[in-house]
Structure formats: structure tokens, C-alpha cells
Amino acid sequence: MSAFPSPEPGPRVPSTPDAQPLVVRTAPIELPDGGLTTLVDLLPDARPLTWVRRGDGIVGWGETLRIRTEGAGRFADAEAAWQSVLERAVVRDDVQVPGTGPVAFGSFAFDDTSGAGGVLVVPRVVVGRRGGTAWVTTISTTLDAAPSTAVLDTPRAPVTAPGAVTTADGAVPAADWPGVVAAAVARIQAGGLDKVVLARDVVATAENPVDPRWLLRRLASAYETTWTFAVDGLVGATPELLVRSEKGLVASRVLAGTIRREPGMSDDDALLRAAQLARSSKDLEEHEHAVVSVARALEPFCTSMNVPEQPFVLHLPNVMHLASDVTGVLDRAAAPGRAPSSLSLAAALHPSAAVCGTPTTAARDLIREIEGMDRARYAGPVGWTGADGDGEWGIALRSAAVDDADARRVRLFAGCGIVAASDPAAELAESEAKLVPMRFALGL
Numbered sequence: 001m002s003a004f005p006s007p008e009p010g011p012r013v014p015s016t017p018d019a020q021p022l023v024v025r026t027a028p029i030e031l032p033d034g035g036l037t038t039l040v041d042l043l044p045d046a047r048p049l050t051w052v053r054r055g056d057g058i059v060g061w062g063e064t065l066r067i068r069t070e071g072a073g074r075f076a077d078a079e080a081a082w083q084s085v086l087e088r089a090v091v092r093d094d095v096q097v098p099g100t101g102p103v104a105f106g107s108f109a110f111d112d113t114s115g116a117g118g119v120l121v122v123p124r125v126v127v128g129r130r131g132g133t134a135w136v137t138t139i140s141t142t143l144d145a146a147p148s149t150a151v152l153d154t155p156r157a158p159v160t161a162p163g164a165v166t167t168a169d170g171a172v173p174a175a176d177w178p179g180v181v182a183a184a185v186a187r188i189q190a191g192g193l194d195k196v197v198l199a200r201d202v203v204a205t206a207e208n209p210v211d212p213r214w215l216l217r218r219l220a221s222a223y224e225t226t227w228t229f230a231v232d233g234l235v236g237a238t239p240e241l242l243v244r245s246e247k248g249l250v251a252s253r254v255l256a257g258t259i260r261r262e263p264g265m266s267d268d269d270a271l272l273r274a275a276q277l278a279r280s281s282k283d284l285e286e287h288e289h290a291v292v293s294v295a296r297a298l299e300p301f302c303t304s305m306n307v308p309e310q311p312f313v314l315h316l317p318n319v320m321h322l323a324s325d326v327t328g329v330l331d332r333a334a335a336p337g338r339a340p341s342s343l344s345l346a347a348a349l350h351p352s353a354a355v356c357g358t359p360t361t362a363a364r365d366l367i368r369e370i371e372g373m374d375r376a377r378y379a380g381p382v383g384w385t386g387a388d389g390d391g392e393w394g395i396a397l398r399s400a401a402v403d404d405a406d407a408r409r410v411r412l413f414a415g416c417g418i419v420a421a422s423d424p425a426a427e428l429a430e431s432e433a434k435l436v437p438m439r440f441a442l443g444l
């Protein structure tokens with residue numbers, strides 16, 4: 001039994017011609033400026049939908065519609081179902097910026113064979129902020145009163161702390177994980193592939209049901225440059241943007257190559273570490289594979305692209321990463337009437353070599369063979385899409401999944417890119433550093 005009351009489940013995608021169309025209305029509102037957690041603080045219950053960064057973004061609650069998909073077709077089926085919903089929607093949008101009008105939050109499994117499949121959730125209420133503009137959208141199957149600031153007064157269930165939290169090994173004990181990495185290094189050295197990303201999980205058990213809002217507040221405050229997300233119990237603060245599509249422009253923040261940053265490290269020491277990372281041939285190789293995979297996947301959709309020749313170093317509180325911002329102009333002529341949607345771009349980009357490896361199929365097969373766990377929605381695309389196809393999809397990293405059946409249990413994930421020069425013990429330490437945000441969010 002779930003420790004939380006289930007939300008009223010939204011109907012599945014209307015499949016009959018007389019299914020109720022969505023009625024969608026967006027209106028401007030004044031939002032009190034509560035800084036980084038303004039949006040998160042509005043969430044009324046423990047089933048939040050969230051995509052925020054630096055205090056801007058969108059949050060949603062309630063559930064008007066749920067699209068659930070499976071297997072290799074999970075992206076295309078979700079896209080088709082969303083399009084058929086949109087065709088029948090009645091929309092009035094008085095704000096007209098990305099994130100207004102009809103919005104679906106989504107999360108998709110890493111692997112085609114995972115039972116986690118894919119989900120798009122259309123909330124009943126969305127509140128968003130972008131720069132100085134704030135709005136509320138209501139989505140229903142009836143003609144409600146026009147949306148107003150009244151939704152900000154929605155009664156909020158108190159956010160409870162998780163209480164004491166203990167952690168235990170996940171599918172593969174931490175002590176055994178370097179052995180799995182060593183097996184991958186041997187396979188790479190034998191010439192079967194160039195890179196594979198291996199992950200592990202840790203199971204946390206809390207005294208009280210874990211309220212995702214508790215995690216979101218802590219993540220949004222401490223990791224403000226990441227995209228803090230929550231979709232259907234998957235919560236995290238990812239620094240990696242798989243794709244943003246906005247008005248014909250696409251962008252992807254590719255990360256691969258990591259060095260730890262210890263708590264309390266001075267800025268000077270951090271800069272020394274950053275320089276070490278920028279010169280590390282092992283990390284530069286890992287990074288190059290990831291950038292090439294993203295650039296190749298985006299190329300068919302773009303008339304022009306900018307792929308930086310050198311990565312920069314992205315500083316986060318727990319780690320530093322080699323990072324490249326790849327951008328492009330979508331080829332609208334190639335897709336008559338419509339540019340590819342953000343969700344179809346995410347599908348084309350997934351799985352990038354930042355979370356799978358090179359070549360993709362060999363890496364995915366090796367993950368299936370030796371990783372020893374179902375990643376479920378960890379390392380899959382997570383984000384949102386709007387009516388015009390624009391949207392933002394991150395890679396679900398630095399994340400945890402709250403157990404559907406027992407909200408006191410949470411699965412935390414972290415993975416590392418492995419190349420021929422990888423050291424298994426160092427990779428275990430790196431995976432621990434990548435678990436820090438979610439451990440911190442839980443109060444550990």
C-alpha cells in the first residue's frame with residue numbers, strides 16, 4: 001500500500017471520437033518572490049510535477065490525463081497520443097511564452113525492455129515563471145471558471161521531513177561494483193567497444209514516507225544551476241540537458257568527464273582540480289564520445305549547428321564536469337508544417353554516450369549483460385512538452401525514485417563513463433560523489 005493517497009487517476013488517452021476534449025486556459029498572475037523555491041513552495045501535495053531552474057520553470061499538480069506507454073515505441077506512442085489530445089483541445093492562452101498553454105510532464109525508461117516504460121502526465125494546474133512573467137494554466141475536461149490567483153490559495157498538505165534515513169546496497173553491493181567496472185574495462189581493452197556507462201543503485205529507507213516536495217526544496221536551493229525535476233515519483237537535480245527546443249532553436253548541454261569537489265574545498269583548490277580535469281586525457285575521451293553522439297543525433301534535424309571544439313568545466317557543489325553546449329537551428333523545411341517536437345528530438349538523442357556508451361548498441365548490450373539492475377527511469381529523458389512541440393528534456397541523473405508501494409523506500413542512482421583507462425576504485429568514488437545531491441536531499 002502506498003503511504004500517500006493516490007491522486008485521482010486521470011483518464012488514459014481518449015481513444016474514442018467522443019472523448020472529452022481538454023479545456024486549457026492560461027492567464028497571467030502575480031507571484032510572490034520567494035526566490036529559488038517560489039514555485040516548489042506552491043505544490044499542494046506529495047505527487048508534484050516539477051521542472052525548475054534558478055527559480056524559473058513550471059510546477060504542476062492534479063492529474064487531468066495520463067498517457068502510459070511501453071517498450072521501444074514508448075516515445076513515438078506517447079508523442080502520437082499527445083498529438084491526438086492536442087488536436088481536440090480547446091485552448092485560450094493569454095501569456096504565450098514557453099510553458100504556457102497545454103503542458104505534459106514526462107519521464108521515460110532508459111532501456112526499451114524496462115517495465116518502467118514511459119509516462120506523460122497532464123496536470124490539472126500548472127504554475128510557471130519565466131523572468132518577470134508568471135502564469136497559471138488550468139487543464140480540465142469541463143469549462144471551469146477562468147484561472148486566477150485563487151489557485152495559489154490551494155490548501156497545502158504540510159511537507160513532512162523523512163526523519164531518520166538509513167541506506168543499504170542496491171542490486172549490486174558497492175564492494176562488488178569495482179569488479180563490474182573492471183569487467184567492462186577488460187571488454188573495452190579487448191576491442192569490443194570504446195566506452196560504456198555503468199550505474200549502481202543505493203536503497204534508502206526513511207522513518208516517514210518521503211515527500212518529494214521535501215527533496216525538491218533542498219535540491220532547488222543547493223543545486224540552483226541544475227534542472228530540478230519531479231515526475232511520477234522520480235525526483236532529481238540533473239545538470240545535463242538532453243534537449244531544449246524553443247522557436248526553432250535547439251540546445252543540448254552534454255556532460256561527461258568528472259572530478260570530485262570535496263565539501264569546504266577552497267576556490268583556489270577547485271580551480272586546480274578544474275585544470276586537472278580539463279587536461280585529463282581519460283576524461284576528454286569520455287567527453288568526446290558523448291559530444292559526438294549528441295551532434296550526430298541532432299544533425300539530421302538541423303540546418304546549422306555549433307559544436308564547441310573544447311569543453312568548459314561546469315562547477316557543481318559536489319563535482320565538476322567537462323561540459324559542451326551544442327546548439328542548432330531546426331530544419332523546418334524538412335518537416336512540412338512542423339518542426340520535430342522536443343519529445344521526438346529527445347527520442348532521437350536517447351541514449352547518448354553520456355549515459356550509454358560508444359558504439360551505442362554494444363554499450364547497451366554490455367549494460368544489460370553486466371550492470372545487474374533495471375535502471376527504470378534513471379538516465380532516461382525527463383521533462384516537459386508543450387502544444388507547439390517546444391519543450392525541455394533533461395537526462396534523469398542525480399535522481400531517486402520513490403517506491404510506489406512504500407514511500408519510505410527510495411532508490412538512488414549514479415553512474416560513470418568507463419573507458420580503457422578507467423580505474424575501478426576511482427569510479428566507485430566518483431559514483432559516491434554523484435550520489436551526494438540525493439543523499440543531501442534526504443538529509444544524509
Ligand SMILES: C=C(O[C@H]1C=CC=C(C(=O)O)[C@@H]1O)C(=O)O
Nearest residue numbers: 255256257258354414415416417
Ligand atoms: C551517468 C551519470 O553521469 C553522466 C553525466 C556526467 C558525467 C558522467 C561521467 O563523468 O561519467 C556521466 O557520463 C550519473 O550522474 O549517474
